[in-house]
Amino acid sequence: METKPSYSSFTSEFKVRPDDIDMFNHVHNSTYFDYVLAARYEQMETCYKMPMEDFLKMGLGWVVRSAFVEYKRPLGLGDIFTVQTGIESINSKGCRVKFEIKINKTGKIACDGWFDYVMINITDGKSVTVSDQMISNYSI
Numbered sequence: 001m002e003t004k005p006s007y008s009s010f011t012s013e014f015k016v017r018p019d020d021i022d023m024f025n026h027v028h029n030s031t032y033f034d035y036v037l038a039a040r041y042e043q044m045e046t047c048y049k050m051p052m053e054d055f056l057k058m059g060l061g062w063v064v065r066s067a068f069v070e071y072k073r074p075l076g077l078g079d080i081f082t083v084q085t086g087i088e089s090i091n092s093k094g095c096r097v098k099f100e101i102k103i104n105k106t107g108k109i110a111c112d113g114w115f116d117y118v119m120i121n122i123t124d125g126k127s128v129t130v131s132d133q134m135i136s137n138y139s140i
Helices: 029-046 052-057 132-138
Strands: 009-015 060-071 080-091 094-103 109-121
Touching: 009 029, 029 052, 029 060, 029 080, 029 094, 029 109, 052 060, 080 132
Parallel strands: none
Antiparallel strands: 009 080, 060 109, 080 094, 094 109
8 A cells, every 4th residue: 555645734824804705794705715825825935945936036836727615614804713734745747735724713614625736837827847856845
């Protein structure tokens, strides 16, 4: 039986702002994607020590190929919450990042899911190979 590698997870904390709220008086479903992307951006710099700016200087960028989210309960105005993310798998074609958004005051999960990312050349938008060094940097 093949052993699946285990990767670290990291957590970022945020607070729901008034502009995150929709007409039903809770966070709009698309805003949860923004929360995950904000957490990943922060964690790339602080945890992996390879921020998005490093990729951009190389003419590269990470784009979402597909995503899945399962909503369990809403976030409301002023709620403080954490976004925990971690690489589930990474290879020369891209990576899958799993996430969980948890409401601090209740400890309950607001939503969870995953994002599949592909690295592209930002000049022509075509996918490129993720280098062994990048895989190593993100395999902590």
